[in-house]
Amino acid sequence: MSAEDWAFIVVGVVGSIAAIRLVTSQNVVHAALYLVVTLAMVGATYLIAAAEFLAWVQVLIYVGAIVVLLLFSLMLTRAPIGRETLDNQQRFVAALVGAGVLAGLVFLIQDQFSGVKVNLNATRTADVGTSLFRDFVLPFEVVSVLLLAALVGAIVIARKEETPGGPAESRVPLLGRKEGARREALP
Amino acid sequence: MMGAATIHLPLLLFFGAVLFSCGVYGVLARRNAVLVLMSIELMLNAVNVNLVAFSARLHEITGQIFALFVITVAAGEIGIGLAIVILIYRNRESINVDDVNLMKW
Numbered sequence: 001m002s003a004e005d006w007a008f009i010v011v012g013v014v015g016s017i018a019a020i021r022l023v024t025s026q027n028v029v030h031a032a033l034y035l036v037v038t039l040a041m042v043g044a045t046y047l048i049a050a051a052e053f054l055a056w057v058q059v060l061i062y063v064g065a066i067v068v069l070l071l072f073s074l075m076l077t078r079a080p081i082g083r084e085t086l087d088n089q090q091r092f093v094a095a096l097v098g099a100g101v102l103a104g105l106v107f108l109i110q111d112q113f114s115g116v117k118v119n120l121n122a123t124r125t126a127d128v129g130t131s132l133f134r135d136f137v138l139p140f141e142v143v144s145v146l147l148l149a150a151l152v153g154a155i156v157i158a159r160k161e162e163t164p165g166g167p168a169e170s171r172v173p174l175l176g177r178k179e180g181a182r183r184e185a186l187p
Numbered sequence: 188m189m190g191a192a193t194i195h196l197p198l199l200l201f202f203g204a205v206l207f208s209c210g211v212y213g214v215l216a217r218r219n220a221v222l223v224l225m226s227i228e229l230m231l232n233a234v235n236v237n238l239v240a241f242s243a244r245l246h247e248i249t250g251q252i253f254a255l256f257v258i259t260v261a262a263g264e265i266g267i268g269l270a271i272v273i274l275i276y277r278n279r280e281s282i283n284v285d286d287v288n289l290m291k292w
Contacts, residue, residue: 150263
């Protein structure tokens with residue numbers, strides 16, 4: 001067992017406990033804070049696995065942006081506290097499925113990669129950039145267009161409807177709305 | 188001085204497996220839509236851990252590039268997901284995923 005192994009065991013145990021607490025916590029804000037711990041530990045895993053650029057991207061995007069977004073949406077929605085309101089009735093079946101997935105994965109990993117060691121060569125950020133912009137420039141552009149579309153779509157979905165007919169009209173269900181109803185209402 | 192730093196690959200993969208299982212449990216057991224989205228993030232992070240682990244094993248940087256793409260798509264997904272959650276909350280006064288059955292067979 002090398003020093004990296006021990007460092008990673010600490011990181012992995014902390015991250016795993018935080019992940020388990022995240023899915024069993026009875027308070028949504030606590031769950032979001034456990035998510036911060038888990039994501040930070042995943043970032044530390046990237047650092048140990050010598051993926052430095054990815055580690056800082058993880059901290060910047062996940063811990064910096066996504067968790068803040070999740071916390072905002074928790075503040076904007078009513079979040080009751082308690083097991084019955086946060087978990088549904090099938091949680092034992094869900095626990096069974098989760099344990100089954102874990103057992104299957106652990107068996108497969110133990111079967112295939114038992115005792116495999118990895119040499120950790122630090123990857124330079126320059127190499128990441130070169131590979132990204134030389135070999136993967138088309139996926140990069142596609143992903144940036146996707147991100148733009150997601151941004152515009154999120155704004156369109158989440159904004160309040162400002163129809164010219166006033167707020168009463170927007171409450172009419174779509175199926176019950178008559179064709180040309182607004183034209184008839186005009187004098 | 189700088190000996191070859193090594194790590195056991197199964198340790199990294201076990202961490203990913205634990206994260207993924209927690210995500211599966213969270214998606215199946217949670218009622219609050221925001222918590223379901225958090226569990227999905229957990230599963231995507233498990234995938235990223237595996238990508239980075241195999242990127243280190245194969246001495247190939249492509250795994251890290253794909254992890255970057257996964258992070259980007261996850262960011263877009265969480266943005267759209269939270270927008271839908273807020274829209275549902277505005278219309279139904281609840282983000283309980285069991286209540287939202289308008290389009291269910």
